Amino acid sequence: MDQVGSSGSRRITYDARGLAEPHAEVPKVSEIDAGRAVFDAAKLTTRQINLELRWLIYEQGVRDVTVLNPGAKHSIGVGILQRCKIRFAGSLGYFGLGVIDGPEVIIEGRVGWSVCENMMSGVVVIEKNAGSLTGAAIRGGDLVIKGSVGARTGVDQKGATILVGGDAGAVTGFMMQRGRIVICGNAGPSLGDSMYDGTIYVGGRVASLGIDCIEGEWTDADTEFIDRKFRIYGMDKPSSFQKFVCGKQLYNYDNLEPAERKLVL
Amino acid sequence: MSEGRFHGGKIDAEELAGHRFPYQEDIALLDGIDLLALTPGEDINWLEDIHLLQEDGVPAVFDRYSNAFIKIHFAIPSGREDEVARKVLMAHLTAGNSYGIQLKRKHAKFAQPMLGPWVEGSESVGEDWKPATMEGWERPSGH
Numbered sequence: 001m002d003q004v005g006s007s008g009s010r011r012i013t014y015d016a017r018g019l020a021e022p023h024a025e026v027p028k029v030s031e032i033d034a035g036r037a038v039f040d041a042a043k044l045t046t047r048q049i050n051l052e053l054r055w056l057i058y059e060q061g062v063r064d065v066t067v068l069n070p071g072a073k074h075s076i077g078v079g080i081l082q083r084c085k086i087r088f089a090g091s092l093g094y095f096g097l098g099v100i101d102g103p104e105v106i107i108e109g110r111v112g113w114s115v116c117e118n119m120m121s122g123v124v125v126i127e128k129n130a131g132s133l134t135g136a137a138i139r140g141g142d143l144v145i146k147g148s149v150g151a152r153t154g155v156d157q158k159g160a161t162i163l164v165g166g167d168a169g170a171v172t173g174f175m176m177q178r179g180r181i182v183i184c185g186n187a188g189p190s191l192g193d194s195m196y197d198g199t200i201y202v203g204g205r206v207a208s209l210g211i212d213c214i215e216g217e218w219t220d221a222d223t224e225f226i227d228r229k230f231r232i233y234g235m236d237k238p239s240s241f242q243k244f245v246c247g248k249q250l251y252n253y254d255n256l257e258p259a260e261r262k263l264v265l
Numbered sequence: 266m267s268e269g270r271f272h273g274g275k276i277d278a279e280e281l282a283g284h285r286f287p288y289q290e291d292i293a294l295l296d297g298i299d300l301l302a303l304t305p306g307e308d309i310n311w312l313e314d315i316h317l318l319q320e321d322g323v324p325a326v327f328d329r330y331s332n333a334f335i336k337i338h339f340a341i342p343s344g345r346e347d348e349v350a351r352k353v354l355m356a357h358l359t360a361g362n363s364y365g366i367q368l369k370r371k372h373a374k375f376a377q378p379m380l381g382p383w384v385e386g387s388e389s390v391g392e393d394w395k396p397a398t399m400e401g402w403e404r405p406s407g408h
Contacts, residue, residue: 054376058376058377058389059376059389079375081377081378081381081382082377082378082382083305083382083385101381101382102305102381102382103305104305104306120311120329121304121305121311121382122305122306122310122311122382123306123310139311139314139329140310140311140313140314141305141306141310141311142306142310159311159314160311160314161313179314228308232306232307232308
């Protein structure tokens with residue numbers, strides 16, 4: 001994996017995106033005991049980590065996996081389409097946990113850009129901060145970030161709940177189409193810009209609202225939803241929230257295009 | 266696009282299958298469905314985004330796995346609209362009747378549970394995917 005160069009600096013000799021290993025084999029390095037598995041990812045490549053996860057979950061029937069030393073590698077834990085529990089004892093890099101359907105995941109560290117892109121269902125809890133584009137195009141499940149998130153969190157969101165314990169960056173909820181974003185702290189400029197639908201709750205200050213994002217009317221259903229999610233994830237709830245929704249001034253679905261309508265369902 | 270299963274530009278589950286399914290017509294068949302047990306986490310998770318809609322003027326629930334509506338042909342008790350919609354959808358998915366799921370056997374490109382995350386012990390498909398080849402469009406020998 002890593003080599004020490006002539007200058008003494010360490011350099012990575014594999015493609016961290018996993019593209020340079022079309023024929024990687026499952027390392028089978030896990031300790032498996034009673035349906036649980038643990039493996040150390042420190043010396044594994046991205047592709048090997050993902051192959052090990054799929055081997056454990058799909059072929060060995062393991063439903064509880066702990067990954068030690070994920071090392072902030074990119075594209076880890078993608079495409080897991082099974083109910084299971086995964087714990088990453090460390091941080092993930094870019095595009096972690098994309099296109100998952102069913103897992104319940106805990107990340108003890110931070111994550112880079114685009115975590116849980118296109119997530120279909122499941123629960124992902126990130127103990128620290130997340131980068132930009134968190135939950136991009138997410139469709140279902142709960143994505144909980146106990147720290148802060150970067151810009152364009154929930155861009156193109158088509159469902160799901162994104163719960164942020166800290167602050168959110170600029171243009172959060174950009175082109176959001178359904179689902180819910182809950183921000184306990186402050187929200188950056190252009191919140192909910194060009195959103196089609198969905199709901200954004202903010203506990204702190206909002207720098208500015210984006211185009212066609214307006215304040216919404218609070219209902220009992222909002223109270224039930226907020227209370228339930230904060231109870232489930234054991235997080236401190238701000239004393240009050242502002243609710244934001246789509247003003248629907250840009251709402252121009254064409255009735256002759258039913259396929260377009262289905263894209264957001 | 267004007268005839269057959271794409272008639273009128275609409276796609277619904279019974280058109281894709283060529284028949285209706287029993288749970289579209291009999292609410293009693295939904296009695297044993299436990300939505301909490303079928304979804305990850307401590308609430309109904311992704312089903313929170315599933316609501317009763319309408320297609321062609323008929324109550325329907327949308328199946329995102331086949332981009333199609335499942336119409337509901339029985340009377341839905343007032344106040345239970347979303348619950349019934351979610352149960353019809355889960356009956357459809359767990360039975361493996363979703364057209365998108367049926368396509369997995371031929372088109373899944375990596376190993377995954379055939380029935381998705383809703384059914385424990387579902388067979389695995391996609392381990393041996395090969396690209397489809399159109400007759401007369403095979404690669405020339407040597408390529």
